[in-house]
Amino acid sequence: MKTPLKAVLLCALMAPMLASAQTGGCDAKRESLEKEIAYARAHGNAKRVDGLETALKQMNAHCTEASLRRDSERKIASAQKHLDERERDLQEAKAQGKSAKKIADRQRKVDEAHADLERALIGTHN
Numbered sequence: 516m517k518t519p520l521k522a523v524l525l526c527a528l529m530a531p532m533l534a535s536a537q538t539g540g541c542d543a544k545r546e547s548l549e550k551e552i553a554y555a556r557a558h559g560n561a562k563r564v565d566g567l568e569t570a571l572k573q574m575n576a577h578c579t580e581a582s583l584r585r586d587s588e589r590k591i592a593s594a595q596k597h598l599d600e601r602e603r604d605l606q607e608a609k610a611q612g613k614s615a616k617k618i619a620d621r622q623r624k625v626d627e628a629h630a631d632l633e634r635a636l637i638g639t640h641n
Contacts, residue, residue, distance in 0.1 A: 540578075540583040544545075544574055548574060555567060561591060587638065588637065591632070593635075594631045594632040594635040597631065598628040598629055601621070601628040602625055605624075605625050608621045
């Protein structure tokens with residue numbers, strides 16, 4: 516699939532995912548931290564409790580839906596850039612007539628970068 520087409524498809528996929536990512540974003544993080552604090556307390560891990568309480572205070576002070584959206588967009592853009600670089604490397608290897616082993620290695624890297632992009636997209640959906 517050509518890169519411009521991928522970019523269009525990526526944007527089409529991102530919009531609804533980013534919108535749904537905002538539902539409960541900070542609340543979900545807060546709830547997760549509170550659960551971890553309760554677990555650490557139940558197991559007598561005072562240092563962990565202190566660290567998690569500090570993290571909760573920081574999250575309460577700085578977490579906004581806009582910041583979560585920006586973080587998600589940044590992760591997706593970074594993953595897309597990495598995928599584009601890997602695809603370029605693969606195309607160069609093919610054009611230069613590199614060995615089948617090197618081409619397979621570059622294809623594996625493209626596949627890994629694609630999986631990273633999918634995880635970034637899924638991460639915005641949760």
